[in-house]
Amino acid sequence: xxxxxxxxxxxxxxxxxxEFFYGHKACAGCGGSIAVRLALKVLxxxxxxxxxxxxxxxxxxxxxxxxxxxxxxxxxFPGAASMGSGIAVGAKAIGLKDFKTVVIxxxxxxxxxxxxxxxxxxxxxxxVLYICYDNEAYMNTGIQKSGLTPYGTKTTTTxxxxxxxxxxxxxxxxxEIIAAHDIAYAATASIGYPQDFINKVNKAKHTKGTSFIxxxxxxxxxxxxxxxxxxxxxxxxxxxxxxxLAEYENGEYKLNRNPKNFKSVNDYLAKQGRFKHMSDRDIExxxxxxxxxxxxxxxHWLQK
Amino acid sequence: xxxxxxxISGDEAVAVGVKLSRPxxxxxxxxxxxxxxxxxxxxxxxxxxxxxxxxxxxSEHSAISxxxxxxxxxxxxxxxxxxxxxxxxxxxxxYCSGGRYPVVMMNANRxxxxxxxxxxxxxxxLSLLDSGWIQVYVEDAQEALDMIIQAYKIAEHKxxxxxxMVNLDGFILTHTYELVDIPxxxxxxQFLPAFITPNKMSFEDPKNLGFSSKPDDNTEFKYQQxxxxxxxxxxxxxxxxxxxxxxxxTYHGMVEEYKCEDAEVVLVALGSVCGTVRVVIDNMxxxxxxxxLLKIRYMRPFPEAEVKALGKRVKAMGVIDKDISFGYxxxxxxxxxxxxxxxxxxxxxxNFVGGLGGRDITKNEIEAMFNKLFLGISSEQxxxxxxxxxxxxxxx
Ligand SMILES: Cc1ncc(C[n+]2csc(CCOP(=O)(O)OP(=O)(O)O)c2C)c(N)n1
Ligand code: SF4
Ligand SMILES: [Mg+2]
Numbered sequence: 001x002x003x004x005x006x007x008x009x010x011x012x013x014x015x016x017x018x019e020f021f022y023g024h025k026a027c028a029g030c031g032g033s034i035a036v037r038l039a040l041k042v043l044x045x046x047x048x049x050x051x052x053x054x055x056x057x058x059x060x061x062x063x064x065x066x067x068x069x070x071x072x073x074x075x076x077f078p079g080a081a082s083m084g085s086g087i088a089v090g091a092k093a094i095g096l097k098d099f100k101t102v103v104i105x106x107x108x109x110x111x112x113x114x115x116x117x118x119x120x121x122x123x124x125x126x127x128v129l130y131i132c133y134d135n136e137a138y139m140n141t142g143i144q145k146s147g148l149t150p151y152g153t154k155t156t157t158t159x160x161x162x163x164x165x166x167x168x169x170x171x172x173x174x175x176e177i178i179a180a181h182d183i184a185y186a187a188t189a190s191i192g193y194p195q196d197f198i199n200k201v202n203k204a205k206h207t208k209g210t211s212f213i214x215x216x217x218x219x220x221x222x223x224x225x226x227x228x229x230x231x232x233x234x235x236x237x238x239x240x241x242x243x244x245l246a247e248y249e250n251g252e253y254k255l256n257r258n259p260k261n262f263k264s265v266n267d268y269l270a271k272q273g274r275f276k277h278m279s280d281r282d283i284e285x286x287x288x289x290x291x292x293x294x295x296x297x298x299x300h301w302l303q304k
Numbered sequence: 305x306x307x308x309x310x311x312i313s314g315d316e317a318v319a320v321g322v323k324l325s326r327p328x329x330x331x332x333x334x335x336x337x338x339x340x341x342x343x344x345x346x347x348x349x350x351x352x353x354x355x356x357x358x359x360x361x362x363s364e365h366s367a368i369s370x371x372x373x374x375x376x377x378x379x380x381x382x383x384x385x386x387x388x389x390x391x392x393x394x395x396x397x398x399y400c401s402g403g404r405y406p407v408v409m410m411n412a413n414r415x416x417x418x419x420x421x422x423x424x425x426x427x428x429x430l431s432l433l434d435s436g437w438i439q440v441y442v443e444d445a446q447e448a449l450d451m452i453i454q455a456y457k458i459a460e461h462k463x464x465x466x467x468x469m470v471n472l473d474g475f476i477l478t479h480t481y482e483l484v485d486i487p488x489x490x491x492x493x494q495f496l497p498a499f500i501t502p503n504k505m506s507f508e509d510p511k512n513l514g515f516s517s518k519p520d521d522n523t524e525f526k527y528q529q530x531x532x533x534x535x536x537x538x539x540x541x542x543x544x545x546x547x548x549x550x551x552x553x554t555y556h557g558m559v560e561e562y563k564c565e566d567a568e569v570v571l572v573a574l575g576s577v578c579g580t581v582r583v584v585i586d587n588m589x590x591x592x593x594x595x596x597l598l599k600i601r602y603m604r605p606f607p608e609a610e611v612k613a614l615g616k617r618v619k620a621m622g623v624i625d626k627d628i629s630f631g632y633x634x635x636x637x638x639x640x641x642x643x644x645x646x647x648x649x650x651x652x653x654x655n656f657v658g659g660l661g662g663r664d665i666t667k668n669e670i671e672a673m674f675n676k677l678f679l680g681i682s683s684e685q686x687x688x689x690x691x692x693x694x695x696x697x698x699x700x
Contacts, residue, residue, distance in 0.1 A: 046507055050373065061515035071505035073376055073514035076399055079369025082361060086331065086373020086381075087505075089357045093328035094379050099507070117369065120362030 007206045010042050010198055024067035025059040029227030031218035032056050032133040034191045042201040046099040048087045052080035054106035055140045078113045080105045081121040084128045100205055107134040107148035111172050122181040125209040135219035143222040147172045152282045153274050160277045175214050179248040184209035186248040190216040192235025216243045224273015239263040241290045253301035308486045314477035315340035317445035317484050318410045321452030323354045324492040328379035331359035331370035335389040336422045337474040338412040364389040368396030375405035378504040387414035387428045400467045401436025403514050406459035407467040414474040415661040423662020424474035425626040430635045438468040438536055439603045441574040445482045448472045457543045460499050463535040473576040487551050495550050533605045558607035560599040567596030569677040572640055573624040574600050577665050584670040595674050611643040620652040620677040626659040633689040652680035655689040
């Protein structure tokens with residue numbers, strides 16, 4: 001593992017003024033675009049970015065208006081990790097040095113259709129940072145359920161009605177599934193905690209081999225939230241314990257935030273159109289799952 | 305020119321051709337009957353005879369995605385597949401040609417499930433004619449090796465920048481051994497210089513590639529892609545000539561005519577069956593029959609001019625299809641027919657569908673095809689699609 005103390009810190013004060021994701025057509029308040037913007041500022045000019053189908057590629061590469069001021073391309077939807085790997089391996093093979101390859105994919109592109117390729121990339125330990133911006137549904141195609149859509153969510157393929165409460169499946173444990181590959185570095189983050197996200201991208205940038213960041217990124221359009229609350233709601237998700245901030249390196253898990261008290265899950269859900277219909281019973285299911293998960297994380301992931 | 309002949313299989317010949325072409329990145333997923341190629345390439349990389357990165361991808365979809373990624377930074381790339389694997393790549397095949405990434409692939413022609421069959425026919429690649437790849441079909445291991453080297457020079461040409469698939473018949477070519485002349489590395493290096501392209505991502509000139517288009521532009525992109533395919537015709541002819549002058553072997557570009565100068569009746573075929581057709585022609589010619597072979601080498605771009613020119617000279621043409629487009633006819637036949645419809649003359653035609661799932665096509669069967677074509681010019685006969693040597697009853 002790298003000596004992390006030797007890595008130059010990046011923060012709001014010393015971060016570059018240059019914009020690498022600019023002039024795109026994302027909705028106002030798009031959390032995914034905040035994640036992309038911040039990540040690229042940390043990664044800098046000598047970066048190759050590979051994005052599969054999904055909102056960030058859909059809003060960024062509309063010919064002739066190219067929104068990435070660095071090398072970037074759209075990949076096949078299932079092959080983001082493989083195309084990213086190909087870039088990293090190809091660039092090394094032609095003799096390039098001192099560069100980073102980043103894949104930036106949505107939750108569907110990561111946990112569902114692109115998962116096999118991602119698993120293969122981690123297995124090969126190719127020198128790629130994979131960032132999954134998680135807006136908890138297939139937004140680009142109109143808010144359909146993905147493997148990271150939480151229980152009870154109303155999406156266009158998990159409607160609510162007399163017979164269904166919205167999504168009946170729970171979010172996959174993506175971070176742990178990735179960590180189980182014994183990856184060099186993995187982390188979770190939220191755009192509600194931008195400095196934490198920046199630090200993690202910076203750490204991943206200086207990690208040789210595959211690294212992975214799962215960043216929670218709000219979507220006002222798909223979530224039914226006011227555009228100006230995107231950062232707040234992504235913070236609240238962490239504060240109410242439904243999203244956690246953690247890292248995996250050297251074979252160990254680490255919880256980065258371990259709040260004594262959680263903010264109300266009820267309040268967090270009530271603010272979003274996608275959860276408004278939820279019954280008390282379903283909210284109870286969500287809360288008790290949260291508690292079980294935290295019990296497990298606190299037991300195993302807290303450094304002694 | 306010194307001869308350096310070794311006894312190798314078609315799969316091994318492909319591996320040697322790849323090695324001589326010095327790719328930077330190889331990404332492939334194993335499938336019978338392509339496996340020997342990727343095993344040999346792995347050996348070559350291990351032994352440092354080949355200075356390339358071998359990527360152990362987890363699927364064919366990733367193989368094509370990875371080669372495109374590497375190609376996007378200007379690396380020379382190779383992949384290989386067959387049958388189910390080739391079909392699993394389909395999204396990437398279109399993506400690759402649209403992105404103008406000059407990836408070179410070997411496809412070991414194999415039947416497509418269901419029913420499962422590991423044996424040869426050409427339904428896999430022929431069903432992908434519209435994916436925008438240059439497709440060449442070879443007849444023996446020597447041609448396979450030589451065409452891999454030529455493929456890079458054609459695909460990477462600035463007026464072409466289109467991926468290319470070198471097809472060889474599963475087992476019949478991939479697993480049989482022949483004496484193959486191995487070109488000298490220095491001469492290959494002179495023939496095939498390093499891949500230089502402006503169509504890549506670099507830090508000197510950063511680019512956004514693989515973008516989306518609006519209805520305003522899409523047709524123009526597809527027009528250019530189609531033009532590039534036509535540009536490939538003179539390029540592949542020049543490359544073949546230059547190859548001939550350097551290595552002493554040429555393959556006659558788009559097609560090869562065998563004994564067609566005075567032929568009345570010709571068979572059209574692709575790949576290894578051409579060898580058998582040649583033998584039948586030699587025998588029938590001894591008996592005074594004016595028969596010939598049109599070996600189609602390139603299915604895309606299609607040799608329309610060559611088919612038309614021959615059509616003007618002959619009375620009947622039969623097309624052997626190791627393939628069927630269900631609900632119509634053999635795909636090679638459809639393509640040949642389309643070209644023949646543009647000449648001002650009627651040629652008697654017949655489609656012979658067979659050799660599916662690895663069944664041999666025998667000399668007797670080929671002779672019978674020629675005889676049917678002769679019958680067609682001497683008497684009123686229906687032009688039809690015939691599954692030859694069927695073991696089941698039909699109402700015909
Ligand atoms: C092979 C394939 N299947 C389906 C699609 C359609 N598609 C494009 S983007 C998308 C959803 C992407 O969802 P996600 O990865 O979560 O990203 P988001 O749009 O939410 O940012 C889908 C289903 C496609 N482009 N390719
Ligand atoms: S739909 Fe959501 S993720 Fe997509 S651009 Fe709009 S806000 Fe961003
Ligand atoms: Mg999503």
